[in-house]
Amino acid sequence: MNISEKTYHQLKVKIIANELVGAISENELCQELSVSRTPLREALFRLMADGWIESSRNKTKTIKPITLSEIRDIFQIRKDIEIMVLNLSWDNQEPELYCAIRDKIEAGFRDNNQLLLLEADNELHEQLLLDCHNSIVTKMVSFIYDRLRMLRSNKMKDESIVNSSTEHLKICDGIIARDIERAREAISLHVDASYNRLFSRFK
Known part of the structure; x- marks a missing residue:
C-alpha cells in the first residue's frame, strides 16, 4: 500500500468515526498524518470522487455530512439491495x-460487550458481500454501510446496537437453517427497524 492509499484509508476511518468534520485544513492533516501535500491531495480527491468530501464555491473542501434526505434515499433501496445480496450469496455461503x-x-x-456486537454486525454484512461474488454490488453496498456507520457513530445509542444484534441473530438463524425465505423475512424486518431507529435519532 503506497502513501496515498494509506492516507486515503486513514482519512476515511476518521470521517466515518466523525473525528474529521467540517472544513478541511490540508496543513493540519499533513502534520497530523505525517505526509506531504501530494499524497494528501491525491487521497482527498479520491474521497471527493467517492462522495465523502465536497467542494464549496470558494474551493474549500468540507466533509460531506449525512443528511435526512440521504437516509431516506438509502432506505428506499436498502431492503431490495440486501435481499439481492442474500440471493446472490446463497449458493456460496458456508x-x-x-x-x-x-x-x-x-x-x-452474555458479556454485555458492545464492541463485540459491533464487530459481529460488521462481520455479518461483510461476509454476505464476500459471498455474493459481485464487485459492483459490493462497492455500492459498502458505501451505504459506511455512510450509515458514520451516522451511527454520531447518533446511535447502546440500546440500538442491542436491538440490531437481536435482528442479526434471526438473519443468521435463517442462513444456518438453509431457509432462504426465513432469512429474507429477517432482513426485511431488520431494515425496517433500522430505519425507524435511525429516523428517530436523526430528528
Missing part, C-alpha cells in the same frame, strides 16, 4: 462462518 458470527453475537450479549 453456514459454519455464520455460526461463528452468531456465536460472537451471543458472546456480546
Whole structure:
C-alpha cells in the first residue's frame, strides 16, 4: 500500500468515526498524518470522487455530512439491495462462518460487550458481500454501510446496537437453517427497524 492509499484509508476511518468534520485544513492533516501535500491531495480527491468530501464555491473542501434526505434515499433501496445480496450469496455461503458470527453475537450479549456486537454486525454484512461474488454490488453496498456507520457513530445509542444484534441473530438463524425465505423475512424486518431507529435519532 503506497502513501496515498494509506492516507486515503486513514482519512476515511476518521470521517466515518466523525473525528474529521467540517472544513478541511490540508496543513493540519499533513502534520497530523505525517505526509506531504501530494499524497494528501491525491487521497482527498479520491474521497471527493467517492462522495465523502465536497467542494464549496470558494474551493474549500468540507466533509460531506449525512443528511435526512440521504437516509431516506438509502432506505428506499436498502431492503431490495440486501435481499439481492442474500440471493446472490446463497449458493456460496458456508453456514459454519455464520455460526461463528452468531456465536460472537451471543458472546456480546452474555458479556454485555458492545464492541463485540459491533464487530459481529460488521462481520455479518461483510461476509454476505464476500459471498455474493459481485464487485459492483459490493462497492455500492459498502458505501451505504459506511455512510450509515458514520451516522451511527454520531447518533446511535447502546440500546440500538442491542436491538440490531437481536435482528442479526434471526438473519443468521435463517442462513444456518438453509431457509432462504426465513432469512429474507429477517432482513426485511431488520431494515425496517433500522430505519425507524435511525429516523428517530436523526430528528
